[in-house]
Amino acid sequence: MKKVAILRCLKTSASCAGAGCLRALYEHDKAFAQYGEEELRLMAMWTCNGCGASMLENQEGIRKKIERMKALELDALHISHCTHKKDDEGVKHMCPTIKAIIEELEQAGIKIVDGTH
């Protein structure tokens, strides 16, 4: 059994139910195909705490979530595609806030997989 979590964009979550990520997880499709037939346990599906006009009041709460990830003994944290935003030329880049979260979690030994579906 593999323990995985999914991190997504708060802004996107305003209009996304997360169904695509969950379908890929339960069907072992796309980024989850790497686990073969092994059972997957979704330990958390969380968002960043936002940016710009879409910010949660409790910005400090992100620390709590990051520490929780470290405690879950995950096999991998999957980063949803929604955390990649297009620039003026239409090229997608990973959000810098997510990059910073990833950096900290990688330093804590958590495997990061860029993508869900």
Ligand code: SF4
């Ligand atoms: S910080 Fe990045 S991932 Fe979070 S809401 Fe803003 S754009 Fe989305």
